[in-house]
Every structure is written in C-alpha cells, then in structure tokens.
Amino acid sequence: MKILVPVKRVVDYNVKVRVKSDHSGVELSGVKMAINPFDEISVEEAVRLKEAGIASEVIAVSCGAAVCQETLRTALAMGADRAILVETSAELQPLAVGKLLKAVAEREQPQLVICGKQAIDDDANQTGQILAALMGWGQATFASKLLVDKGTIRVTREVDGGLETLELPLPAVVTSDLRLNEPRYATLPNIMKAKKKPLDVIPAADLGVDIAPRLRHLQHAEPPARKAGVKVADVAELIEKLRHDAKVI
C-alpha cells in the first residue's frame, strides 16, 4: 500500500508573526520556517505504517516554491521513501492545492492520503476534505487513532463532543490531529541519508489544473491587544474585583 503525505512549509510555531507595515500580508523574510506540525504527525503515522509492514512506500509531496524542498527533506529524514515537489511560485489556496494533489494522486495511485488537519499559518482546515471530495473518496478528519485492516481503515476522530470511530473503505483521506502520535526527531544519519533519497520536481503547469486564487486577501491587521490587567494580592481581592468591578459573578 502506497501512502501519500502532503506537507506544507509554514512559519515555525514558535515564531510570533508580524503584519507587514503595508498590511499586505505577514512578514516572512528572515523568519524561521518549518514543516507544518500536523503534517509532521502525518509523516510519522505513515512511516510507522511502513515500519509495521502495512505500507509499502511513503511519498511526501509539497506544493509551492523551490524552498519547499527543505520541507520535503525533513519528511525524508523522518523516513519517507521519496518526495515530489509540485513547483510554482504562484500563491496557492487550499482548493488549488487540492487540485494539484488530485493530479499527483492520479499519477501515484496511493491507497491512503494522510494530511495534517490544518496548517498553522492560514488555519484553513480544508485541504484534506477538498482532496477527498475531488477524488470521490471517503474522509476521516481530526484523527487520533488509525488502524489499517486490508481494504479498510478504522479511524478514531476527535470531535466536539468527544470521540467518534469510523470505518472507511480504501482509498481514503485521513487528516491528523495532535494526539495521533508523537513525531520522532530526525537523527543526523537519517538527515544525511535523506539527501540522497529521490526528490522529483514537477512544474505545477505540467499538471494542467487551474490553480488561480479564488479569494483575495486584502487587509491584514493585528487584533486589538487586551489591555494589561492587574495582579491581585489575594483570593479575597479577586472575589471583590469579580463581584464589584467586573460584575461577572
């Protein structure tokens, strides 16, 4: 069974982002970038399935500029077998990414696609669902547990009320939630080995899909900051403030 894992290059989760002074976007120059944490969990899950003898090959794929090769190398260092960069310098929105991934999935014929549930930059939480729809496959989003049994998967999902378990036929799309696994750190030997693993670059234009942005992102702004509060001396003062100043209890 082949598993395809889409990975996105995003601003590292520890970075406090700043809006550009002209409000056209977020300052990215000189900012530390990393693999989207949810995609890292997806790579880990796929690699574990390979280690368990369930998957035969793990293919990482990223859509974007040439620098996304770094992100793919991270996935390779974690244990993916090979990587594909769908290269474009154009702005990509989730619907376009879904279409590019569909084209890749049609070439590679994976039985399973594991995506991160959301990217921590645009927080869209859309790509996996879009890909599943375009492929006409089932989807199990927000997965905290994944079991593969021949032609089906059993996925436990984190939903608002608790947990929900679904069974789906393969092929299918799964999106990873935080508690699916704890990703490994790539070791230095594996980082070195990853440099020799195959990484194909496909120009996005060769896939023949319409990737023009449908949405315009205009004004970026920082939300109004909360004004600094006060430290209270003790519990009695806290209760007094809550009752008489804030009047919330």
Added chain:
Amino acid sequence: MKVLVIAEHDNHKLAAATLNAISAAQQFGGEVQVLVAGCDCAAAVSEAGAVQGVAQVLSANAAHYRDQLVENLAALAAGLVRDEGFNAVLAGGSSFGKNLAPRLAALLDVAPVSDVVSIAAPGRYVRPIYAGNVMVSVESDEPMQVLTVRTTAFEAAAAGGNATLRELSPREDLGVSRLVGRELSKSERPELTAARIVVSGGRGLSSGEKYREVMEPLADRLGAALGASRAAVDAGFVPNDYQVGQTGKIVAPDLYVAVGISGAIQHLAGMKDSKVIVAINKDPDAPIFQVSDYGLVGDLFEMVPELVAGLAVQ
C-alpha cells in the same frame, strides 16, 4: 439572495453552533433556509423551524443520514445548492462544520472560507489566521459562498420563528464511511463553547485526579463549563473535548478562569476574546498574565479551594 444553513444535530436537538450560523446567515440579507438531514429527526426539524429568522426548513429523512456522515451529507447539500440556486451556504465552525464545508465547496468547485468572524457583505469577510494573531479581510466572487463561522463571533439566533417545512427526497446512499461508535462525554455542566463561565486547568494541576479534585468544585460553585489546555489533554488529565485553543475549541465566555495554565500562543488563540480573564499561576512571569484582567500569583492547590470557599460567602 438565498442562504442555506446546514444544521448540526443528533436527530433530536440542534447543536448550539447551528444557532450561531443562522444568525450569521441573516447578515446576508436574504432568505435563510435550514437543511436538516437525519433519520427520525422530526424534533430537530421542528426546533429549526422555530428559530427566529428562518424562512424554511428543508428536511431529508433517511437511514444513511442518521449518523451525519460527511460523504452523504455533502452530496445532498451540493445537489440542493445547485438545484435550488443558493447563493451562500453556512455551517457553524464546529468539528462538524469544519469537516463538511470544505468537502461541499470542493463538490461545487468553489473556494470555502473558514472561521469567519465578521461579515461586511456577501463575499466580504474577516477571519483569523496564525492562531488569531492576524485578522485578514477576505473577498470572494464565488457564485456560491461556502463558509464556516466562528460561533463565538455571532449571537445565537433566538427562538420565536415560524418557518415553513418542506421535505426533500433523500439521495442514494454512497456507502462510504460507516459509524462504528461514539464516546461522547456526558456532563451536567454547560457546554464549553456556549457557557457564560469557563474554568480551565493546565499542566499545573499535575494529574487527572488533582484536576478533578481542584477544578470540579470551582466549576460547580460558578456553574461553569470545564476546559483545559493542550498540555493537560496530552498528559491525559482530561478527554480531548476539553481542549481550548487554536486546534481545540474557541470560547469567549463572560468569565474565563485559567488555572495552572502558562498561556502558550496556541491556548490564547482559543480564549483571548473572553470578556474577563482570571489567571492563577505560581509563575509571575507566565504569559497568561499578559492577557488576564486579574492575575493571582500563587499555589493553585491553595488558591482554588480558598476561592471556592470565598465564593460560597455572599
């Protein structure tokens, strides 16, 4: 302008998020219809019909809609949007809506917009990105607008409507995913995303047992919902549905009490729109104090019981 809201329900009751989506839908200034697809869901249908501002409730009744599985639901909604010429489709930004809306949008070949917090006009929205650290205005010319709305940003629509009801014929069962089971937390406490007061515990609670011992009396005293930071959920103190944050639940209660929570950006993203924030933490430099209105530095194992006792005295 015809606007469709996709109801989230358990065949008996509407989820609170649906009421927020209905009030957001009213901002489009058109006719609001609500789709209730389920099985033996008459109670949910009539509840939807009684929500203010709803013109019509469309119900589809079939066994394969009972469990709200997304493949059948998205196909039904996509057909409906196309056949009846809806201009916009909304769902609440719950796990249900987030699962459904992008799939529906892709079936319609339109770009969905997630987690909308304000609607300036049809096709003109504001939504948070980067864990709420940036707000971006988005414009869309898509012929069918598909969006999820952040529930805390829109009031719940009130009861008092009188919609017409129309039954739809169900579509064929696609037979894709199948529900194996659900483990839903049962609680007598208010729902986390709709509660007026939320008390949340973090890693500082040290164990699940201590979490219950310290936090439950406080929640009981305040009539509050219980929440948690990701650290507390990851450590297994409480189930996943307690998690407040960028990837958990977004809450904006009148009062949020953060106990033993340091205040990672990802947690703040889920609660910083609360009206009043109280933080109790032993570390005076914890980032949570930068967003809290009232900060109490000290040992939570002493402070919280003292707070519970103090609240009992009028």
